[in-house]
Amino acid sequence: MGRPPCCDKEGIKKGPWTPEEDIILVSYIQEHGPGNWRSVPINTGLMRCSKSCRLRWTNYLRPGIRRGNFTPHEEGIIVHLQSLLGNRWAAIASYLPQRTDNDIKNYWNTHLKKKLKKHQAIGAIFAPPPPPSGGCCSNPAEVAQLIARRSPFAADGGDSSSSSYASSMDNISKLLTGFMKQQQQSSPSPDAAAADIKPSAAQVNNNHALLSSSSFHHMSAGTGSDTPPAAACFNDMTQSPPHAQQAALMKHGGYDDPRQPSPLSPIETWLFEEAAEQVGDLMDLSEDCCSSVPMMF
DNA sequence: AAGACTACCAACCGCTTCAGT
């Protein structure tokens, strides 16, 4: 025991990342791919611990990350998966490939928990589904594992593949914009690394188009005010999880393994059926009582 | 206008898991 924490070393910088650091990190990962985080600070000269580098990459610089407001559909997915899985943010995030677990966690803690509390106080509408009787998956951990495995974006989907990387044009272009501004003010010549990874306008636009073409387009079938988003989400998941979108994203965003789903296992089928049932209940409830109670989403 | 309060989010910390030896 007694292994010193990686960030205890002296000279390790903490706190917010600068655009320069971001660029160094992105440049390095662009060249070598994510993974082997231990070597990242050594090889780049960044005064950061490996953990910090990994976090910065996965939570901010990684390709395909979408920032900003969560859509009602995303909220629906999060609420439902949270009720199924508990606070297994990584597993939940695997179903929202454009969101990071940190993002989802933050959003849950700052928005959804409050909303849920409020609405549970009103009618316990979003109570978690009961475990299946004599079921094969009464253990939440098992369910979580299955869901995580089921998800095509599970866990390190993008990070572990070192062979296929493409920078997050959106994020990187943003940070470059800021960086360039800074450089223009302070220094006449922008960093060479920045120039290397600066995306073309076409690339950025392309990426923007991909990202903004509503990855949850399929899920918007129930966007109407009377259809609970969870219904739309899960109904759609059973038919076409966001593989298509993700495939496109992978193509442009650096993931090279658009795995096709295998047939649903009984447990997973149950999960979806359970979701559908709950959705049915929700719809009934909404008819019964929610005409006077505002729907959560 | 200014101080207090609130909300948000990036980042850190520590524990757990897992692969390599």
Added chain:
DNA sequence: CACTGAAGCGGTTGGTAGTCT
């Protein structure tokens, strides 16, 4: 099989921007 260390995960914190009084 036990040990070690790297990576992953979830909880928590701290800084800051926005809002209220």
